[in-house]
Amino acid sequence: MVLALCAGVIWHPPSAAAHPGASRPVLFTANSVAGTVTLIDARSLKRLSRINIIPDGKTPQDPTQAMIYPALVKAQGLNYAQGIAISPNGKVLYVSRGYFGDVAAFKIATGKELWRLQTSSLRADHVALSPNGRRLFVSALTSNDVQVIDTRTHQFIGSFPTGTWAHVDEFSPDGRFIYNGSLGNQLLPQGEDGAKQLTVANAKTLKVVRTFQFDAGVRPFVFTPNGRRMFIQLSFLNGFIEFNPQTGKTLRTVHLPISGPGRNLPPDQYPNDAAHHGIAISRDGRYICDAATISNYAALVKRSSLKMVAKIPVGDEPAEAETSLDGRYCFITSRGPKANTVSVISYAKRREVKRIRVGRHPQEEQEAKLPDAVLRRGGFLK
Numbered sequence: 001m002v003l004a005l006c007a008g009v010i011w012h013p014p015s016a017a018a019h020p021g022a023s024r025p026v027l028f029t030a031n032s033v034a035g036t037v038t039l040i041d042a043r044s045l046k047r048l049s050r051i052n053i054i055p056d057g058k059t060p061q062d063p064t065q066a067m068i069y070p071a072l073v074k075a076q077g078l079n080y081a082q083g084i085a086i087s088p089n090g091k092v093l094y095v096s097r098g099y100f101g102d103v104a105a106f107k108i109a110t111g112k113e114l115w116r117l118q119t120s121s122l123r124a125d126h127v128a129l130s131p132n133g134r135r136l137f138v139s140a141l142t143s144n145d146v147q148v149i150d151t152r153t154h155q156f157i158g159s160f161p162t163g164t165w166a167h168v169d170e171f172s173p174d175g176r177f178i179y180n181g182s183l184g185n186q187l188l189p190q191g192e193d194g195a196k197q198l199t200v201a202n203a204k205t206l207k208v209v210r211t212f213q214f215d216a217g218v219r220p221f222v223f224t225p226n227g228r229r230m231f232i233q234l235s236f237l238n239g240f241i242e243f244n245p246q247t248g249k250t251l252r253t254v255h256l257p258i259s260g261p262g263r264n265l266p267p268d269q270y271p272n273d274a275a276h277h278g279i280a281i282s283r284d285g286r287y288i289c290d291a292a293t294i295s296n297y298a299a300l301v302k303r304s305s306l307k308m309v310a311k312i313p314v315g316d317e318p319a320e321a322e323t324s325l326d327g328r329y330c331f332i333t334s335r336g337p338k339a340n341t342v343s344v345i346s347y348a349k350r351r352e353v354k355r356i357r358v359g360r361h362p363q364e365e366q367e368a369k370l371p372d373a374v375l376r377r378g379g380f381l382k
Contacts, residue, residue, distance in 0.1 A: 031359025035080035038358040083127035086368035096124035109377040128169035139166035164194025181218030262294035278320040283327035291318035310350035315339030333362040
């Protein structure tokens with residue numbers, strides 16, 4: 001089976017946790033081809049080090065997955081790191097390991113693999129961690145569901161059904177509901193087959209409470225701070241939509257410029273069917289930061305008018321956007337072969353202020369506060 005699977009990630013609202021002693025914000029960037037996660041000091045914008053997330057080898061541990069793995073790699077290339085999350089105490093890193101089809105946990109201070117669980121899917125996709133850190137939600141892409149892990153017992157404790165090919169997971173700002181966006185079956189032209197939808201489930205009971213149907217695959221999405229609006233990227237759309245999660249209505253559609261390599265690229269050649277893949281919102285809710293994947297720029301869009309106020313060149317094939325914990329920056333990963341970087345976009349200056357080289361094919365990113373004691377033990381601080 002040849003899978004036209006998409007890559008990329010989105011902003012996850014950070015968990016607010018108190019750390020004894022000194023701590024600092026650290027940006028984790030998952031490098032899917034390198035099989036590493038790069039750690040960056042989010043204040044000084046300096047690389048600290050990296051964690052190897054395939055210490056158990058470069059082939060799946062599950063025998064069934066190992067049998068089909070060569071065909072997956074031949075068709076799609078390597079994907080060792082798809083989604084990441086960090087425990088509220090800043091001690092554990094969780095990684096969904098793409099075509100390994102599993103989820104693994106690592107002790108940040110030592111890089112030791114603590115446990116791994118095999119999903120029912122050919123690809124373990126995006127993850128989301130509950131605000132209290134007790135439940136890890138992982139999209140089992142080809143199984144069309146989201147599977148839930150108890151992080152204390154390291155066991156699956158349930159699941160809920162999604163649309164066709166479960167992709168991005170996000171919590172509502174109040175933490176009560178988990179939202180999943182599905183892509184449709186990308187084996188067919190423009191993902192025409194299957195349910196392309198937002199699935200809304202109760203984060204405690206895992207009961208699906210509502211679904212919203214779309215004509216195109218649901219890509220990264222982000223909530224306004226009060227949860228009354230969402231901004232959603234859709235397959236093949238050069239831009240995003242403004243969506244009301246209470247009524248299920250699309251309020252406005254934002255069309256952004258096609259430029260650079262995107263000018264001569266027909267939609268059927270968009271990488272993983274995604275024209276734009278990566279969206280964040282500033283902490284004050286005033287600006288949207290959008291990654292124009294095929295056009296190699298980041299757009300800053302004023303939320304009130306939905307007018308673009310800055311078009312900022314970044315690296316090749318930007319893949320995800322994340323707003324920093326202090327609200328100063330929008331971090332953009334660029335996964336193209338000429339990039340392998342994180343662009344640091346200043347909301348105030350409306351420009352790129354730094355570009356940081358990371359590992360091969362950076363995708364999902366997550367910022368968290370880590371105790372200095374954890375970083376020193378791991379040798380990340382000099």
